Amino acid sequence: xxxxxxxxxxxxxxxxxxxxxxxxxxxxxxxxxxxxxxxxxxxxxxxxxxxxxxxxxxxxxxxxxxxxxxxxxxxxxxxxxxxxxxxxxxxxxxxxxxxxxxxxxxxxxxxxxxxxxxxxxxxxxxxxxxxxxxxxxxxxxxxxxxxxxxxxxxxxxxxxxxxxxxxx
Ligand SMILES: CC(C)(COP(=O)(O)OP(=O)(O)OC[C@H]1O[C@@H](n2cnc3c(N)ncnc32)[C@H](O)[C@@H]1OP(=O)(O)O)[C@@H](O)C(=O)NCCC(=O)NCCS
Numbered sequence: 052x053x054x055x056x057x058x059x060x061x062x063x064x065x066x067x068x069x070x071x072x073x074x075x076x077x078x079x080x081x082x083x084x085x086x087x088x089x090x091x092x093x094x095x096x097x098x099x100x101x102x103x104x105x106x107x108x109x110x111x112x113x114x115x116x117x118x119x120x121x122x123x124x125x126x127x128x129x130x131x132x133x134x135x136x137x138x139x140x141x142x143x144x145x146x147x148x149x150x151x152x153x154x155x156x157x158x159x160x161x162x163x164x165x166x167x168x169x170x171x172x173x174x175x176x177x178x179x180x181x182x183x184x185x186x187x188x189x190x191x192x193x194x195x196x197x198x199x200x201x202x203x204x205x206x207x208x209x210x211x212x213x214x215x216x217x218x219x
Contacts, residue, residue, distance in 0.1 A: 052152055055103070056161050059087055059094035068106045070144035072183065078142060079109055086111070092141055095161065097154060108145040108154045110162050115139035115179055122207055123197035129209050130176055137207070138166035140180045159194055167210045177209040 059065075065080050078086075079094075086092045092111040099107065117135045119127065140162050145155045166178045180196060182188035182204045192198070196206035 052154060052157070053100060054097050054107070054154070054157065055100055056095055056097045056158070059083055059096050059109070062104050063096055063098070063106050064104045065106060068109070068144075068146055070108075071147045072144060074183070075142055075144040079106075079144070083109070083111065095158075095165070097158060106146070107149040108143075108158050110143040110158050111141045112162060112165065113139045113141045117179060117199075117207070121199055121201065123199060125197055126177075126207060126209055135176045137175055137177050137179045138162075138169065140178060143180070155190065156194070159191075163208070163210045167212070170210070177207060180206050182206060 061084075065083065068079055069076055083092075083094045087094045092113045094109060094111045096106045097108040098105060115137050117137060119130065119132050119135055122130060122135060140159070143155070143158055143162070145158070163178055166175070169175065178196075180191050182191055184204070188198065188204050188206060191206045191208075194208070196208045199205040199207060
């Protein structure tokens with residue numbers, strides 16, 4: 052897929068986006084612009100160069116923190132024993148007619164790379180996602196995210212420089 056991923060802009064025709072998940076679509080149509088303007092989240096949109104106004108997928112990032120004792124046990128040995136500041140992938144969705152062509156994976160890796168770049172300036176300790184259901188959680192596990200012991204819909208990955216290959 053020939054794609055561009057860039058910040059949400061006024062030119063994006065947000066109302067045309069449909070992932071089939073009402074909460075993710077409604078947020079993107081109605082709240083994403085304000086959320087980005089108020090610096091609650093940053094929002095990143097994938098388009099094809101031939102149709103630069105038509106969103107095919109998006110994700111949003113926000114700051115978040117996790118208590119060390121809540122982190123997945125297998126990751127704790129890589130982490131300092133203190134509150135863990137992380138990037139939260141608050142939402143991620145692909146349009147129904149663009150599914151199954153690698154875009155979801157591309158968005159996830161792009162988000163992880165962006166989190167890694169930011170952490171080189173201000174140190175943070177990985178990426179957390181809140182999956183909307185077990186199927187979404189399984190998508191994140193496919194990329195190496197590990198579930199929190201007390202909530203398997205919350206998952207954590209420690210991002211390394213080899214982010215193209217693996218997330219943890
Ligand atoms: C989950 C979602 C983002 C996947 O997007 P997609 O573009 O269809 O997925 P991709 O084509 O990029 O798949 C990439 C890889 O993930 C795998 N994958 C996709 N969905 C998966 C799932 N639910 N469970 C496990 N693996 C999954 C694919 O098999 C593929 O594996 P491969 O690279 O080894 O061949 C998309 O289905 C979606 O937007 N769903 C609705 C919203 C949602 O659930 N968002 C998740 C966060 S709440």
